Amino acid sequence: MKKILLYLEGNRAQELSLLGACERMVEHQDHRITAVGIKDTLPSGNSLYDEIIQIDDSIKAYDTLQLCELLEQLHLKHSYDIILFPASPLGRILAPRLAIVLHTGLVADVTDIVVNGDVIEMVRPAYSGKLMAQIISTSKGPLMMTVRSGVFTSKSTMLKETQYTSFNSVTQGSKISLLETHDKPSSKDIRDSKVLISGGGGVLEHFDRLHELAFVLNAQVSASRRVVDSGVVQRKIQVGQSGKTVSPKLYIALGISGSVQHIEGLKNVETIIAVNTNKHAPICSLATIVVEGDAVAFIEKLLNKIKITV
Amino acid sequence: MKIICLIKFVPNMEDFKYDYERNVLIRDKMNQILNPEDACAVAFALSVKKVEPSTEIEVVCMGPQNTIPKLEDLLRLNVNQATLISDPAFAGSDTYATSKVLARYLEQKPYDLILTGTHTLDGDTSHVPAQVAQWLKLPHLSNIIRIQNDNIDSGRLELSVDHEDKIMTYALSLPAVLSLQKDCPYKLPYVRYEDLNKKVSDRLHVVNCLDLGLSRDEVGFDGSKTKVIKTFVKPMTRQDKLEVFNDETGIQVVYDFLKEKGYLS
Ligand SMILES: Cc1cc2nc3c(=O)[nH]c(=O)nc-3n(C[C@H](O)[C@H](O)[C@H](O)COP(=O)(O)OP(=O)(O)OC[C@H]3O[C@@H](n4cnc5c(N)ncnc54)[C@H](O)[C@@H]3O)c2cc1C
Numbered sequence: 001m002k003k004i005l006l007y008l009e010g011n012r013a014q015e016l017s018l019l020g021a022c023e024r025m026v027e028h029q030d031h032r033i034t035a036v037g038i039k040d041t042l043p044s045g046n047s048l049y050d051e052i053i054q055i056d057d058s059i060k061a062y063d064t065l066q067l068c069e070l071l072e073q074l075h076l077k078h079s080y081d082i083i084l085f086p087a088s089p090l091g092r093i094l095a096p097r098l099a100i101v102l103h104t105g106l107v108a109d110v111t112d113i114v115v116n117g118d119v120i121e122m123v124r125p126a127y128s129g130k131l132m133a134q135i136i137s138t139s140k141g142p143l144m145m146t147v148r149s150g151v152f153t154s155k156s157t158m159l160k161e162t163q164y165t166s167f168n169s170v171t172q173g174s175k176i177s178l179l180e181t182h183d184k185p186s187s188k189d190i191r192d193s194k195v196l197i198s199g200g201g202g203v204l205e206h207f208d209r210l211h212e213l214a215f216v217l218n219a220q221v222s223a224s225r226r227v228v229d230s231g232v233v234q235r236k237i238q239v240g241q242s243g244k245t246v247s248p249k250l251y252i253a254l255g256i257s258g259s260v261q262h263i264e265g266l267k268n269v270e271t272i273i274a275v276n277t278n279k280h281a282p283i284c285s286l287a288t289i290v291v292e293g294d295a296v297a298f299i300e301k302l303l304n305k306i307k308i309t310v
Numbered sequence: 311m312k313i314i315c316l317i318k319f320v321p322n323m324e325d326f327k328y329d330y331e332r333n334v335l336i337r338d339k340m341n342q343i344l345n346p347e348d349a350c351a352v353a354f355a356l357s358v359k360k361v362e363p364s365t366e367i368e369v370v371c372m373g374p375q376n377t378i379p380k381l382e383d384l385l386r387l388n389v390n391q392a393t394l395i396s397d398p399a400f401a402g403s404d405t406y407a408t409s410k411v412l413a414r415y416l417e418q419k420p421y422d423l424i425l426t427g428t429h430t431l432d433g434d435t436s437h438v439p440a441q442v443a444q445w446l447k448l449p450h451l452s453n454i455i456r457i458q459n460d461n462i463d464s465g466r467l468e469l470s471v472d473h474e475d476k477i478m479t480y481a482l483s484l485p486a487v488l489s490l491q492k493d494c495p496y497k498l499p500y501v502r503y504e505d506l507n508k509k510v511s512d513r514l515h516v517v518n519c520l521d522l523g524l525s526r527d528e529v530g531f532d533g534s535k536t537k538v539i540k541t542f543v544k545p546m547t548r549q550d551k552l553e554v555f556n557d558e559t560g561i562q563v564v565y566d567f568l569k570e571k572g573y574l575s
């Protein structure tokens with residue numbers, strides 16, 4: 001039986017990605033999934049995990065020195081075959097420590113997994129995303145990787161009768177303390193936005209509707225030059241060769257054809273959703289999802305769906 | 311106060327060249343630059359030295375011999391000492407082996423603070439600083455955007471960390487490993503014109519595998535725990551493209567996607 005340990009931080013999207021990665025590796029094998037994390041960040045009741053191990057909240061998530069010691073003890077007790085961490089700011093500095101004490105390899109930011117017989121090959125971007133590398137672990141220790149949220153998805157919906165345990169150990173006093181937390185001032189620059197709702201010639205007459213969608217998706221609004229030239233919006237939100245270069249994770253292109261000059265402004269965009277009456281518009285060849293149809297009607301329908309469901 | 315900065319020279323991504331037929335990176339066509347975040351780390355160390363001139367700064371780089379002229383340039387910027395850890399046996403080291411080599415050197419040295427970048431432009435793992443910290447059993451924080459630079463000698467530091475949508479301020483006791491992020495305000499100056507040819511080689515030391523008391527099978531390919539079996543460029547066209555209509559099914563597909571990826575909370 002494969003024993004898997006997932007480190008959780010209380011972020012649902014992260015959890016689904018980690019579970020999705022597990023499913024890729026052990027789908028047809030007997031396995032047991034354990035989640036570990038600091039008490040308040042973990043699910044309660046029946047869950048998608050066979051076991052949940054709660055760490056007492058006297059240990060702080062940012063004290064990776066202490067957490068690593070604890071996870072080491074946990075592994076010594078249970079000998080996991082696979083250990084996964086979210087590729088979050090803290091996950092990315094906790095996982096490497098554990099890899100050292102367990103004398104095993106670690107692959108960062110895995111975006112794809114290929115199972116080749118008994119060998120698990122992990123794919124990750126390198127050289128600022130310009131190159132992909134396929135990596136295997138050559139050590140006898142557990143297989144370790146960090147996984148970005150949103151990369152994998154979990155198909156499992158069956159809740160298990162989760163067994164709950166707590167795990168604490170005496171660790172030395174912490175060398176780090178948190179003094180204060182500030183929310184980041186929200187920037188109005190489209191280059192800082194993780195999600196952009198972008199409109200072009202196809203939504204010229206109803207451009208205001210984009211803001212409603214932007215609001216529920218916590219996004220900013222941007223535009224193609226067509227819209228800027230027609231005076232509907234200011235140049236500072238123009239994407240493209242004579243506008244700004246943007247790298248959002250998600251770019252929703254509403255009624256934009258995707259001219260070369262416009263595409264020039266899209267760098268390292270993870271996902272494009274294109275809504276266009278013409279599914280052969282150039283932007284559609286770059287999109288992950290193409291919705292063929294009227295963009296204004298799309299906004300309306302999607303907003304309805306979100307309002308009903310949330 | 312003794313500060314050690316771990317630095318690495320990386321290919322300049324602006325002139326990324328790829329041999330599509332052989333599926334390899336054309337490294338010799340790429341210019342090497344100091345990893346931008348490591349430059350921030352050195353710049354911060356220099357700012358401490360400006361306030362407290364008795365501060366000693368050492369830069370440590372594990373890499374090939376051809377980085378020597380670049381290290382010499384840092385010595386022309388008021389850095390006290392440069393150490394190049396270099397040996398053909400180190401080739402192929404993954405982060406486990408790299409951090410082991412760096413830690414082996416560091417454990418023989420006195421220091422109060424070890425500064426690094428959060429991640430490099432080439433490997434981009436951000437493993438090395440955390441792993442060095444673990445070998446040395448030191449506290450560590452990354453994504454640092456500001457460190458208060460007065461009163462460092464007290465052995466207690468205050469610093470700010472960029473934590474996605476939040477900025478956290480921490481207090482931490484030294485010694486520690488601190489990794490800076492590129493959005494910090496510390497910028498490296500240019501070498502002054504009159505210093506361009508200044509002799510600095512007496513302050514540069516090269517250390518090899520034997521000097522560190524490491525055996526060859528502990529480093530390089532043999533000492534690594536991971537192996538790259540293949541590299542490739544991302545296919546330009548997407549195979550996973552979904553085409554839908556603007557109807558109930560289409561909207562459900564988009565909605566599920568947004569939900570799954572965490573865009574709708
Ligand atoms: C030197 C130079 C620099 C330039 N720089 C930029 C730049 O920085 N940024 C930029 O954007 N452009 C730039 N351009 C202009 C660029 O060439 C295009 O003209 C412009 O991007 C077109 O914008 P569009 O796709 O929004 O509009 P259109 O070309 O009018 O396309 C509209 C799209 O909407 C679709 N559509 C129509 N009705 C609907 C509907 N009801 N629902 C859904 N879809 C619908 C159509 O099928 C079409 O695909 C530049 C041009 C030059 C010469």
Ligand SMILES: Nc1ncnc2c1ncn2[C@@H]1O[C@H](COP(=O)(O)O)[C@@H](O)[C@H]1O
Pocket residue numbers: 316317318345347348370371372373405408412425426427428429430433434435436437438439
């Ligand atoms: N070969 C090396 N020599 C010295 N420092 C390094 C080396 N590799 C990585 N580092 C340090 O570790 C940081 C993160 O690198 P990486 O783990 O490769 O993303 C860099 O910004 C450097 O400060």
